[in-house]
Amino acid sequence: MAGSVAGPEIERLIQLLARLPGLGPRSARRAALHLIKKRDALMTPLTAALQVALDRIQVCKICGNIDSQNPCTVCTDPRRDPSIIVVVADVADLWALERANAVNGRYHVLGATLSPLDGVGPQDLTLDALVARAHETEVTEVVLALNATVDGQTTAHYITDLLQEAGVRVTRLAHGVPVGGELDYLDEGTLSAAMRQRTLF
């Protein structure tokens, strides 16, 4: 055991690093060693950055985004179109859409998608808050930017039903050929959808 050689402090660090997604026990050990070797260049600033994040990061009380201000930068940005709410499952999806500069609306983070098999039900999602926001007069469209998986689509249908009384347009992302994608490698469902929803060139 590394613990008996290098002391309990390092063993504890390795165990915690191994719980990060993408790091297993072996790569966590490598990461810990790397940190210790790059003490001034990496370990000290990383420790400080974690402490700053611990002190400052909060969940936005409006949309569920995470930010150092609350409400978050997106919710308080006056240049955002207040008529559009983009519903995402996770903050990671919000970040992905922002990186793509895909939409100028505001967001609503559900926190998860419905998944009966994993025991995730409607009460686990921020659905009440979404329904309340959809009823605000300035909101005219709710875009369901959810994964094109069974769970994502189940969630999309569920939300569409919930919002029937809200008087908003409920839309979803288009299916189609990914930019840069080769037809030969695409599944039949995507190809059929892309053909059905073909647009003028």
Add this chain to the structure above:
Amino acid sequence: MAGSVAGPEIERLIQLLARLPGLGPRSARRAALHLIKKRDALMTPLTAALQVALDRIQVCKICGNIDSQNPCTVCTDPRRDPSIIVVVADVADLWALERANAVNGRYHVLGATLSPLDGVGPQDLTLDALVARAHETEVTEVVLALNATVDGQTTAHYITDLLQEAGVRVTRLAHGVPVGGELDYLDEGTLSAAMRQRTLF
């Protein structure tokens, strides 16, 4: 950019996490989100563990191992055979040998292997300290536990020459079939070595 959405604190955390071996920009983003979501269960203890490691971990002045005591646990362990010094390139190799419980000697961490192509020369390794240790009267054997790569073997030859005056037996790890390994997948060099060094059953 996630930075514009989630604030500079998170962006900084992602950038630092991305410099860990095994994490790229994308998985660093995922790791940062995971940390923020698991604030109490992971982010707080990891920050504390890093701080403890920063405060306590040192490089052993005798062997180059890292530990919270100096000299390290291995060097100060009276049950270790003081006649054997096991030379490794890196602390990770020391840990691997300890996990395998492979040897009951003490270690010497070189810090690197000779690599003319990468500009690593003898002055970059802890060779003076090794030679001095090899001259101690209690030391009778130096085991070169170096990678079976060109750089590792170059280093092994270089050290063997250095230690000619020290009056110690210089040995190296055996080559052979890895335990659980299938002959069909082994290279010719390993197979020939395993055959040459065959032992009584």
